[in-house]
Amino acid sequence: MMRTDEHGAHAAGFGRERALHYDGQVRLSIAGYDAMHQVIAEVIVAALPDREAASLLMVGVGTGSEVKPFARLAGAGVRFTGVDPSPEMLAVARERLAAEGLLERTSLHACELRDLARGSSFDGAQMIGVLHHVPGDEARLELLREIAGRLKPGAPFVIGGRVGDDPLLRAAETRRLLAAGRPPEAVAQRQGALASIKVPASEAEVFALLARAGFVAPRLIFGELHFKTWVTRCEPSTLGA
Numbered sequence: 001m002m003r004t005d006e007h008g009a010h011a012a013g014f015g016r017e018r019a020l021h022y023d024g025q026v027r028l029s030i031a032g033y034d035a036m037h038q039v040i041a042e043v044i045v046a047a048l049p050d051r052e053a054a055s056l057l058m059v060g061v062g063t064g065s066e067v068k069p070f071a072r073l074a075g076a077g078v079r080f081t082g083v084d085p086s087p088e089m090l091a092v093a094r095e096r097l098a099a100e101g102l103l104e105r106t107s108l109h110a111c112e113l114r115d116l117a118r119g120s121s122f123d124g125a126q127m128i129g130v131l132h133h134v135p136g137d138e139a140r141l142e143l144l145r146e147i148a149g150r151l152k153p154g155a156p157f158v159i160g161g162r163v164g165d166d167p168l169l170r171a172a173e174t175r176r177l178l179a180a181g182r183p184p185e186a187v188a189q190r191q192g193a194l195a196s197i198k199v200p201a202s203e204a205e206v207f208a209l210l211a212r213a214g215f216v217a218p219r220l221i222f223g224e225l226h227f228k229t230w231v232t233r234c235e236p237s238t239l240g241a
Helices: 016-029 033-047 068-072 087-099 137-148 167-179 184-197 203-213
Strands: 055-059 079-084 106-110 124-128 156-162 215-224 227-234
Touching: 016 033, 016 167, 033 068, 033 124, 033 156, 033 215, 033 227, 055 137, 079 087, 087 106, 137 203, 156 203, 156 215, 167 184, 203 215, 203 227
Parallel strands: 055 079, 055 124, 079 106, 124 156
Antiparallel strands: 156 227, 215 227
16 A cells, blocks of 8 residues: 655655645645545445444544544544544544544554554545556455455445546646636646556446445545545455355
């Protein structure tokens, strides 16, 4: 697992200043970024068997912004485990979650997901903006299986990331960044970085990987140009069927 900024730099190389400005950069790249996280929280909470006491896994938790919507929707007994390879991002997350009164409910780990203790202990999970940065189908499948191996059967999983490369949508993204005042050279650098990572070509490609990892019935819950977010369900019993 890795998280990158919009220029494609590995998250482990983030300095504090870049980490502090990360959310602003993503909000510019993804219209409706905050609404997306609100919808994700609403869908996951609706899928939980117990909304008052549950454990949720956040893969690529970054600055912790994706935890905040749950405070308005889930009971005080809901706990969060966030994993991210960037200590700088997690330092910002600790500060922001402490300010929101959520830090004592959140366990943060500066590591790869595979380094987190395995076991069917989580009632739900989410991973936003990570999969398309993982190089190749086998590595992506391995990451999805790492998530499935830490979920209870039937647990909801929300996954979001870039899919496909449509010239019209790419032009719209470019216009958005330029209109917001981003320097043309920075926009060109971003385009080059995105071209180098080889995002999944279609939602069918993502769905096939999910099925091979034991996830079923993916449904779209948010879409914005190339960025798509789905909710699915962990069903290990489907593997080998």
